[in-house]
Amino acid sequence: MRTIFLIGFMGSGKSTVGRLLAERLGVRFIDTDEEIAEKEGKSINEIFAEDGEAYFRELETALLTGLPESNAVVGTGGGVPLKEINRVVMKEKGIAVFLDAPADVILSRLIYDQSRPLLKGDKDKEIRERLSIRMPIYLEIADIRISTSGKTPEEIIGELIACFKERGMGHTC
Numbered sequence: 001m002r003t004i005f006l007i008g009f010m011g012s013g014k015s016t017v018g019r020l021l022a023e024r025l026g027v028r029f030i031d032t033d034e035e036i037a038e039k040e041g042k043s044i045n046e047i048f049a050e051d052g053e054a055y056f057r058e059l060e061t062a063l064l065t066g067l068p069e070s071n072a073v074v075g076t077g078g079g080v081p082l083k084e085i086n087r088v089v090m091k092e093k094g095i096a097v098f099l100d101a102p103a104d105v106i107l108s109r110l111i112y113d114q115s116r117p118l119l120k121g122d123k124d125k126e127i128r129e130r131l132s133i134r135m136p137i138y139l140e141i142a143d144i145r146i147s148t149s150g151k152t153p154e155e156i157i158g159e160l161i162a163c164f165k166e167r168g169m170g171h172t173c
């Protein structure tokens with residue numbers, strides 16, 4: 001099985017769905033944020049505050065470059081597809097599954113969240129502005145796009161697995 005990269009905006013469910021999907025498929029789960037936080041010995045908030053976003057983005061690229069090409073599910077951070085080198089690496093190593101959710105659903109999931117350094121002000125505005133910039137990039141590299149609103153993580157995984165079975169891995173659903 002080629003590596004599955006879950007991409008999408010903050011709050012789209014990449015970490016939650018990714019962990020369950022990996023369990024279901026019996027493969028390793030790697031969450032880029034978790035790996036980075038563990039290696040640095042601090043939270044994503046602390047890395048942004050103490051070392052800056054540019055440093056965090058370098059760590060993301062370094063991590064992606066070292067990932068396996070098979071038998072893994074990767075929960076990426078929402079900013080990973082913004083860099084061309086990251087898009088190239090993901091395309092080389094596996095397939096990209098875009099977990100889609102509209103801004104109001106994302107806001108409802110992250111309204112009380114304090115762990116995302118890019119959502120520290122007017123969350124509604126920050127989500128809408130960033131989502132509109134990123135949406136075309138997510139769409140461009142998605143092999144598969146799944147709408148997540150109104151669905152449980154289990155339902156999303158069921159749809160994804162059905163899609164893989166129907167079309168074969170690496171094809172667009």
Ligand SMILES: Nc1ncnc2c1ncn2[C@@H]1O[C@H](COP(=O)(O)OP(=O)(O)O)[C@@H](O)[C@H]1O
Pocket residue numbers: 008009010011012013014015016017075109110148151152153156
């Ligand atoms: N399909 C879903 N329906 C409802 N809540 C969800 C769903 N997927 C994730 N969540 C919740 O949304 C929040 C963000 O999920 P997370 O997996 O961290 O997203 P991401 O990694 O894409 O930022 C968490 O509180 C999680 O429990």
Ligand SMILES: O=C(O)C1=C[C@@H](OP(=O)(O)O)[C@@H](O)[C@H](O)C1
Pocket residue numbers: 008009010011014015033044076077078079080115116117118
């Ligand atoms: O969208 C982004 O730029 C970010 C998303 C976060 O991950 P999630 O998408 O898992 O929230 C995390 O990598 C960091 O806070 C930056």
Ligand SMILES: [Mg+2]
Pocket residue numbers: 014015016033075076077
């Ligand atoms: Mg995540």
